[in-house]
Amino acid sequence: MPVMADEPEASVTTVERRPNCPGCGEPWLRPTQLPGRFRCVYCLSRYQLVSQCPDCGVHQTIARMSTTEDMTCQSCGGSMLSPI
Ligand SMILES: [Zn+2]
Numbered sequence: 328m329p330v331m332a333d334e335p336e337a338s339v340t341t342v343e344r345r346p347n348c349p350g351c352g353e354p355w356l357r358p359t360q361l362p363g364r365f366r367c368v369y370c371l372s373r374y375q376l377v378s379q380c381p382d383c384g385v386h387q388t389i390a391r392m393s394t395t396e397d398m399t400c401q402s403c404g405g406s407m408l409s410p411i
């Protein structure tokens with residue numbers, strides 16, 4: 328699949344960028360009706376988005392919860408998803 332390298336960053340669509348499941352690694356994590364809760368439709372695990380990194384303990388500001396970057400610790404790069 329060709330990638331347009333000169334595409335402005337602000338216009339990059341996030342439609343196809345689904346977060347990977349921390350459990351099975353498949354990009355099938357879907358938001359549930361509850362805010363901050365996600366469910367993997369591949370392995371059926373459930374996760375919640377936490378404000379404190381489980382790995383390094385740094386607090387993150389959750390601005391949006393739709394892209395992978397918002398679920399990644401900006402300090403250590405770990406997942407901010409905690410199994411329910
Ligand atoms: Zn999964």
Ligand SMILES: [Zn+2]
Nearest residue numbers: 380383400403
């Ligand atoms: Zn961290």
